[in-house]
Amino acid sequence: MTLGPITGVVSTLVPFHRVLQQRLTSLQDERALMQILSERDSLTQLYNRRVAEEFLSTCVADAASKSGVILFDIDHFKRINDTYGHQAGDIVLVAVAMRCSQVLRKTDCLARWGGEEFFVVLQHVGAEAIERIAEELRLAIASEEIEPAGSVTASFGVSLIKSNDTIGSLLQRVDKAMYAAKTSGRNRVMTDKSLS
Incomplete structure (x- = not known):
């Protein structure tokens, strides 16, 4: 009987964790892109x-x-x-x-x-x-x-x-x-x- 509330909490946290993980990955990708944009010439793609x-x-x-x-x-x-x-x-x-x-x-x-x-x-x-x-x-x-x-x-x-x-x-x-x-x-x- 005590597993019922725990199962409910876990089933709520797992999707939240997935969304949080996807958002973190997205932010890391955006940061990597911003790093490239700040270091590279937009036309030639060489360093600036x-x-x-x-x-x-x-x-x-x-x-x-x-x-x-x-x-x-x-x-x-x-x-x-x-x-x-x-x-x-x-x-x-x-x-x-x-x-x-x-x-x-x-x-x-x-x-x-x-x-x-x-x-x-x-x-x-x-x-x-x-x-x-x-x-x-x-x-x-x-x-x-x-x-x-x-x-x-x-x-x-x-x-x-x-x-x-x-x-x-x-x-x-x-x-x-x-x-x-x-x-x-x-x-x-x-x-x-x-x-x-």
Whole structure:
């Protein structure tokens, strides 16, 4: 006779527990989605600039880990947008992101830095390795046309993190190297002069 009330309570709690468990799973899924949305560029699905800066900050703090950065910019991107439209520009950005993702290791940080600029942080690399990786990225972008824009190229700046670097000093060097690539004719890799 005493089991009657207990059975009633249990039969009420079991469905409540299931609903609570489903809600908890739903909240965990929503949290995971929000995490992805806060870390990723919505168009290319690469990391966004904020995540790249956090990753870079860690590498600069541990300069002994032999890390480096690559900054690159799609050549004549404004012309692509003006000639073929912004949708074509978006297609180019997504294609470039996919091609570069296939070249890099899972541990590398590839981010859309802004507009048509991309940023790569590589750990455990030396001067020769980072230059080779930048060249592989350049070739991957230029390897096949991207319709409707046709041939697409990019200009690359490369630098290693030094023991006395700040994020600002490193970004200034790699930006200068990238602009040297642009002024030297585009579609090339230029290394920060201090690596020579």
